[in-house]
Amino acid sequence: MKTIFSGVQPSGNLHIGNYIGALSQWVKLQEESEAIFCIVDLHAITVPQEPKALREKILEIAALYLAVGIDPAKAHIFIQSENSDHVKLAWVLNTITPFGQLERMTQFKEKGEKHGENVGLFDYPVLMAADILLYQTDEVPVGEDQKQHLELARDLAQKFNSRFGQVFKLPNPLISPSGTARIMSLSDPTKKMSKSDNDPLGTINLLDSEEQIREKIKKAVTDSATHISKDHGSEAISNLLTIYAAFKNQSLESSLSELEGKSYSEFKNLLADLVVSKLSSIQQKYNEIRADENSLMLVLNDGRDFAIEKSQETMKKVLDAVGLGRPIPNH
Ligand code: AMP
Numbered sequence: 001m002k003t004i005f006s007g008v009q010p011s012g013n014l015h016i017g018n019y020i021g022a023l024s025q026w027v028k029l030q031e032e033s034e035a036i037f038c039i040v041d042l043h044a045i046t047v048p049q050e051p052k053a054l055r056e057k058i059l060e061i062a063a064l065y066l067a068v069g070i071d072p073a074k075a076h077i078f079i080q081s082e083n084s085d086h087v088k089l090a091w092v093l094n095t096i097t098p099f100g101q102l103e104r105m106t107q108f109k110e111k112g113e114k115h116g117e118n119v120g121l122f123d124y125p126v127l128m129a130a131d132i133l134l135y136q137t138d139e140v141p142v143g144e145d146q147k148q149h150l151e152l153a154r155d156l157a158q159k160f161n162s163r164f165g166q167v168f169k170l171p172n173p174l175i176s177p178s179g180t181a182r183i184m185s186l187s188d189p190t191k192k193m194s195k196s197d198n199d200p201l202g203t204i205n206l207l208d209s210e211e212q213i214r215e216k217i218k219k220a221v222t223d224s225a226t227h228i229s230k231d232h233g234s235e236a237i238s239n240l241l242t243i244y245a246a247f248k249n250q251s252l253e254s255s256l257s258e259l260e261g262k263s264y265s266e267f268k269n270l271l272a273d274l275v276v277s278k279l280s281s282i283q284q285k286y287n288e289i290r291a292d293e294n295s296l297m298l299v300l301n302d303g304r305d306f307a308i309e310k311s312q313e314t315m316k317k318v319l320d321a322v323g324l325g326r327p328i329p330n331h
């Protein structure tokens with residue numbers, strides 16, 4: 001069985017871009033693989049976070065993982081900072097990471113300009129490589145923006161293996177189907193829908209109220225046409241159609257033939273009904289999970305124990321290969 005690993009940072013609000021591009025794919029993947037889903041809190045502090053809010057966000061994300069359909073009987077969910085092997089392996093990988101390769105990372109440049117630079121932000125991709133390599137991961141489902149980081153993880157695995165002997169599996173990126181890998185902002189379809197968007201109208205959050213969802217869809221940018229046509233030319237309309245198709249669980253083509261000829265306002269009403277109905281069922285599950293914090297803690301305990309046990313196998317090989325510490329006696 002393949003091992004898949006992915007993670008989301010507990011910062012900002014999870015939105016329908018995260019859901020369509022990442023979480024909904026994870027739900028499918030858990031059926032056919034050993035799935036490990038992490039809440040990457042150590043990554044989150046590479047930009048300033050308010051401590052109380054961060055703690056709250058970690059549980060919010062964990063509960064949302066479950067609410068969208070990740071099943072703890074099939075997948076493992078854990079909090080990154082609860083397994084110190086991530087930091088340990090990141091340190092070892094640091095020593096074989098070329099400075100220049102980190103300097104070329106576009107996310108570092110973007111986030112550095114926005115939030116100010118720090119060494120953690122610079123080193124972010126190495127910690128991400130450690131996350132992935134610790135679990136001998138075969139595939140990493142992520143959006144397109146993470147491709148560059150995945151390449152680094154592969155490069156570091158290869159470099160380590162050729163210098164110290166075979167320890168790591170080479171992970172492959174699993175980019176979601178075309179279109180869904182990049183859901184755009186509703187208010188500016190040239191920009192990616194993003195947790196850190198300053199314009200609240202651009203992003204539909206998984207925990208938005210019905211009123212907010214309807215308002216955001218109503219105000220979503222369209223184009224100069226008035227009806228849906230087969231050549232859904234503009235980015236704005238094609239983005240809304242992609243969201244519709246994803247929530248309907250059908251291809252873009254089937255959605256198009258269903259919607260062809262409808263006026264934009266009719267279409268927006270249908271889209272709003274669809275998104276409201278899907279998110280309200282997610283929110284209902286979310287509220288149930290949050291009302292039973294004990295069960296959530298048990299899921300996170302199990303995930304942590306599984307993660308530590310599995311990562312220790314890799315870490316032992318790493319320490320042996322590099323010559324760190326003393327030999328660990330077999331028991
Ligand atoms: P982030 O919100 O950047 O922490 O990303 C969490 C996961 O969601 C990653 O796998 C991203 O690639 C994916 N993702 C983030 N924003 C979008 C988007 N607008 N469309 C599709 N996938 C996204």
Ligand code: TRP
Binds near residue numbers: 007008131132142149
């Ligand atoms: N960098 C990823 C993001 O911002 C989050 C992440 C951290 C991750 N470690 C990972 C994703 C390991 C996949 C695998 O979306």
